[in-house]
Amino acid sequence: MTASQISSERIWQALSAVPDPEIPVVSITDMGMVRDVQVDGERVTVTFTPTFSGCPALHVIKGSIGEAVRGLGVQEVEVKSTLTPPWTTDWMNADARERLRQYGIAPPAPAGEQLITLEAEPTRCPRCGSLNVRMTASFGSTLCKRLYVCDSCKEPFEGFKSV
Amino acid sequence: MTLTAQQLSEQQKTALITRLQALADDEIILAQRDSEWTGHAPILEEDIALANIAQDEIGHALMYLELRAALDGSDPDHLTYFRGPREYTNVQLVELPRGDWAFTMLRQYLYDAYEALYLDALRASTYAPLAEVAQKAVREEKFHLQHTALWVERLGLGTEESSRRMQDALNTLWLYTEQLFTRTQDEDALITAGITPDPATVKARWEELVRAHLERCQLQVPTVSPLRLSRDQHREDLIYLLTEMQSTAREFPDAQVW
Numbered sequence: 001m002t003a004s005q006i007s008s009e010r011i012w013q014a015l016s017a018v019p020d021p022e023i024p025v026v027s028i029t030d031m032g033m034v035r036d037v038q039v040d041g042e043r044v045t046v047t048f049t050p051t052f053s054g055c056p057a058l059h060v061i062k063g064s065i066g067e068a069v070r071g072l073g074v075q076e077v078e079v080k081s082t083l084t085p086p087w088t089t090d091w092m093n094a095d096a097r098e099r100l101r102q103y104g105i106a107p108p109a110p111a112g113e114q115l116i117t118l119e120a121e122p123t124r125c126p127r128c129g130s131l132n133v134r135m136t137a138s139f140g141s142t143l144c145k146r147l148y149v150c151d152s153c154k155e156p157f158e159g160f161k162s163v
Numbered sequence: 164m165t166l167t168a169q170q171l172s173e174q175q176k177t178a179l180i181t182r183l184q185a186l187a188d189d190e191i192i193l194a195q196r197d198s199e200w201t202g203h204a205p206i207l208e209e210d211i212a213l214a215n216i217a218q219d220e221i222g223h224a225l226m227y228l229e230l231r232a233a234l235d236g237s238d239p240d241h242l243t244y245f246r247g248p249r250e251y252t253n254v255q256l257v258e259l260p261r262g263d264w265a266f267t268m269l270r271q272y273l274y275d276a277y278e279a280l281y282l283d284a285l286r287a288s289t290y291a292p293l294a295e296v297a298q299k300a301v302r303e304e305k306f307h308l309q310h311t312a313l314w315v316e317r318l319g320l321g322t323e324e325s326s327r328r329m330q331d332a333l334n335t336l337w338l339y340t341e342q343l344f345t346r347t348q349d350e351d352a353l354i355t356a357g358i359t360p361d362p363a364t365v366k367a368r369w370e371e372l373v374r375a376h377l378e379r380c381q382l383q384v385p386t387v388s389p390l391r392l393s394r395d396q397h398r399e400d401l402i403y404l405l406t407e408m409q410s411t412a413r414e415f416p417d418a419q420v421w
Contacts, residue, residue, distance in 0.1 A: 053299055054222020083226075083295040086302060137208035138310045139215040143303075147208065163302045 032091025106159035125150035244412035272311035284360035319380030341389030
């Protein structure tokens with residue numbers, strides 16, 4: 001099969017099966033990381049945006065995108081990254097937020113526009129839904145998360161940062 | 164007006180390369196100092212936090228070096244691992260040995276406040292690729308600032324020992340802050356064209372923010388005048404830092420897989 005027969009819908013579909021390497025319950029399209037898919041004859045260009053600039057998973061994601069598209073029989077794949085507009089957790093879809101919550105990670109609160117602030121945003125316990133939570137560490141096991149404990153149900157949990 | 168790489172004059176291009184490298188060098192050296200705490204921080208959460216912060220700073224350095232690469236075709240890895248101490252252009256604030264925890268947190272706080280405000284101003288850059296990088300990095304920097312501001316508060320208002328250590332750290336570090344706001348070679352050409360912010364403007368905002376916070380934490384800002392240093396003046400400490408940081412790359416310069 002050649003690329004000219006492949007629709008961008010099929011490519012989007014294939015990309016929606018590429019998991020985020022650090023949080024495998026969500027895919028890179030759930031996360032809003034894939035910004036654009038262009039099919040030009042035999043050539044496919046996928047543009048994605050990094051979540052955190054120092055994220056070590058970026059190379060893996062770039063590789064997985066190429067692999068997923070080549071898996072459809074496309075020979076020439078270019079994976080480009082863009083910084084504009086900057087990725088925000090507001091692009092994460094509702095379904096992905098719910099899956100994160102079920103996985104035990106508090107989904108991100110709306111990021112809003114105030115970029116420099118000393119106050120952390122409110123977060124709910126993914127287990128009992130209480131807002132009576134405490135941040136126990138402002139950084140976590142990956143760049144995108146931080147650590148909390150719920151004072152209502154006593155559950156420690158990870159929360160997604162809002163960016 | 165928005166500028167593209169093609170629209171930059173030769174003088175602007177050269178000045179921008181110098182500024183980008185200075186921004187990247189500060190990030191690289193500070194990240195290396197921070198990473199010296201990996202496995203040694205007082206508690207696990209802080210070990211993780213500092214590793215996260217270091218990782219973000221390296222991410223920012225890479226974005227600056229990619230912008231440089233677009234201008235002169237240089238290789239970010241080569242610039243990082245194969246330049247010697249005489250060629251590095253970082254400020255001395257970031258190369259000072261890591262010291263104790265108070266020193267580490269206060270240095271990071273003073274730097275984070277500077278970086279967050281510098282990036283905030285850089286978002287208005289007329290050079291579009293630079294504005295994009297600033298827009299991205301500033302969102303990450305706010306987490307650093309939240310974290311280190313809290314540590315300054317915790318230690319400044321903590322025990323007699325913690326506030327003494329914090330004050331000692333401030334007495335040393337304050338001397339080195341001026342260098343962050345010194346113009347790089349021919350930067351006037353960039354400032355006039357709105358490509359980079361005037362460091363003096365950033366400094367005014369920084370001083371206001373930092374002084375208010377330090378006072379709230381009952382720390383006295385030293386009254387001595389800060390050191391005037393240029394970015395090609397380094398301490399002996401940088402030699403040892405680079406020797407360690409670059410040892411693997413220099414040992415195996417042709418390695419493709421790490």
